[in-house]
Amino acid sequence: MKGLILKDIYSIRITQKTYVLLFLFLCVFGYLMKSPGYVGTMCIVVFATVVLSLFNADQYYHWDTYAAALPLGKRIIVRARYMLIIVMTLGLAVFTAIMTGATAALLGMSVSEQVISSVSMCMIIPIFSGIIIPVIYKLGVEKGRVIFMMLFLIPFLVLTLLKDLIRGTAVEKLLVNLQQNPNGQVIIAGILLAVSILVLAVSYMISIRIYSNKEF
Amino acid sequence: MEAAIRIEGLVKNYEKFSLDHINLEIPKGSIVGLVGANGAGKTTLIKCILGIIKRDAGEIYVDGEKLEEKNDNWKNQVGMVLAEANFHETMNAVQIGRIMENIFSQWDAGLYETYLNDFKLEHKKLIKDYSRGMKMKLQIAVALSHRAKILIFDEATSGLDPLVRDDLLDILLEYIQDEAHTVLLSSHIISDLEKVSDYIAFIQNGRLLFVENKDEILYRYGVGKCSKEDYSTLDKEGILRLKRGVLGYEFLVQDRQAFMRRYPDMVVDAPDIEDVLLLLEKGEVVS
Numbered sequence: 001m002k003g004l005i006l007k008d009i010y011s012i013r014i015t016q017k018t019y020v021l022l023f024l025f026l027c028v029f030g031y032l033m034k035s036p037g038y039v040g041t042m043c044i045v046v047f048a049t050v051v052l053s054l055f056n057a058d059q060y061y062h063w064d065t066y067a068a069a070l071p072l073g074k075r076i077i078v079r080a081r082y083m084l085i086i087v088m089t090l091g092l093a094v095f096t097a098i099m100t101g102a103t104a105a106l107l108g109m110s111v112s113e114q115v116i117s118s119v120s121m122c123m124i125i126p127i128f129s130g131i132i133i134p135v136i137y138k139l140g141v142e143k144g145r146v147i148f149m150m151l152f153l154i155p156f157l158v159l160t161l162l163k164d165l166i167r168g169t170a171v172e173k174l175l176v177n178l179q180q181n182p183n184g185q186v187i188i189a190g191i192l193l194a195v196s197i198l199v200l201a202v203s204y205m206i207s208i209r210i211y212s213n214k215e216f
Numbered sequence: 217m218e219a220a221i222r223i224e225g226l227v228k229n230y231e232k233f234s235l236d237h238i239n240l241e242i243p244k245g246s247i248v249g250l251v252g253a254n255g256a257g258k259t260t261l262i263k264c265i266l267g268i269i270k271r272d273a274g275e276i277y278v279d280g281e282k283l284e285e286k287n288d289n290w291k292n293q294v295g296m297v298l299a300e301a302n303f304h305e306t307m308n309a310v311q312i313g314r315i316m317e318n319i320f321s322q323w324d325a326g327l328y329e330t331y332l333n334d335f336k337l338e339h340k341k342l343i344k345d346y347s348r349g350m351k352m353k354l355q356i357a358v359a360l361s362h363r364a365k366i367l368i369f370d371e372a373t374s375g376l377d378p379l380v381r382d383d384l385l386d387i388l389l390e391y392i393q394d395e396a397h398t399v400l401l402s403s404h405i406i407s408d409l410e411k412v413s414d415y416i417a418f419i420q421n422g423r424l425l426f427v428e429n430k431d432e433i434l435y436r437y438g439v440g441k442c443s444k445e446d447y448s449t450l451d452k453e454g455i456l457r458l459k460r461g462v463l464g465y466e467f468l469v470q471d472r473q474a475f476m477r478r479y480p481d482m483v484v485d486a487p488d489i490e491d492v493l494l495l496l497e498k499g500e501v502v503s
Contacts, residue, residue: 002318003318004315004319006314006315006318007304007307007315010306010315011304011306057304061302061305062300062302063303063304068266069266069296071290071291071292071321072288072319215268216268216269
């Protein structure tokens with residue numbers, strides 16, 4: 001499994017400098033927009049792009065055909081990809097925390113609030129990945145790209161509709177209380193973490209089943 | 217002779233093509249050339265052996281051990297070169313070595329380094345900047361560097377210039393000096409197979425038509441040429457294939473010596489492998 005993770009890291013490293021520059025730009029942009037959490041939000045987009053590019057490269061070079069003949073087993077191949085997602089998410093969360101905290105401090109905002117909010121956004125990465133990866137295994141990278149775009153649009157649509165639907169209801173009151181609660185952000189972060197773990201676990205089992213039956 | 221790979225009753229069905237009950241034994245210490253036209257089933261057969269695709273029926277044994285789908289440890293013994301699959305070209309040979317070191321249980325980094333130097337492959341050059349021959353040599357370096365007992369090459373020499381092909385074939389001949397090593401080499405470049413193979417396995421439309429010792433083919437088989445009128449006087453027993461041409465007929469016999477004793481006036485030449493395979497592929501079936 002280590003060899004496979006190494007392969008993906010080498011694959012990402014090619015664009016590493018570009019990503020570092022991008023993140024630095026996002027930090028400056030977040031500072032100028034007085035929105036330290038901007039980095040956390042954009043991390044999701046960048047991460048999803050990285051995931052798609054990993055699968056794209058494997059498809060382009062017919063790596064899956066070669067890997068199927070290696071002494072690994074298909075479970076290990078899938079497991080390595082998910083392990084990488086987890087490690088990258090954690091790494092991004094730490095990076096986001098540092099960048100957001102520094103930006104918030106420079107802007108004189110509450111560091112802890114901004115960091116928790118920004119790191120919470122990173123918890124969406126495993127949810128997005130958990131949805132995209134089985135689609136890619138089943139239907140290919142191109143369909144995965146379409147789902148990726150839908151994953152950004154659909155939540156906006158749903159939130160817009162829900163906003164009007166829950167107005168004046170007990171659900172709205174609960175959400176307002178949560179926002180105003182000093183521990184509200186931590187609770188939301190905890191919920192997101194739990195959901196992301198669940199989604200990733202289910203996604204992993206689905207991906208194993210799909211990939212085990214794939215032929216190349 | 218003990219078999220490095222033994223295939224029994226292998227079946228793989230697709231919508232418009234099937235591997236039809238393939239039985240094949242690849243003797244240890246030999247080079248078996250697998251030949252057939254495009255679409256004959258060479259790659260499908262190799263993919264079944266390597267577990268890249270699932271077989272619908274039949275069994276495969278590697279070094280006497282029956283292959284089970286869940287256990288992939290046996291693949292440590294197998295080195296492969298697949299023409300259609302390659303390494304990520306944004307990497308270099310050093311990175312590939314590090315990856316493989318963490319995949320193969322018997323990876324030998326020193327041996328890999330030696331092969332990279334022998335093949336004159338630049339260590340830090342990106343694979344996308346390698347020529348096609350260099351990419352193939354890199355795959356071979358990887359295949360040879362984890363002490364594999366069996367090498368499987370699928371169309372590895374296709375698209376390469378004669379000099380590079382010659383280099384690769386020399387590498388195979390050197391590899392086979394160790395009698396514990398075995399090679400299965402699939403190609404439609406018959407001259408390559410003629411140069412290095414001990415056995416030739418001919419596959420056509422998913423069926424294995426024959427597996428013969430190469431020298432036996434060259435010694436026993438014969439290609440006869442005659443006119444239409446002369447052909448009509450022949451007893452068809454022993455004639456495998458017939459090709460009707462504008463200037464005359466060409467036919468393949470399985471036992472040249474016996475045929476020449478029966479028809480001493482008939483012109484029957486010792487063939488090369490290409491002649492035999494072309495007649496098998498394109499000739500009419502006679503007997």
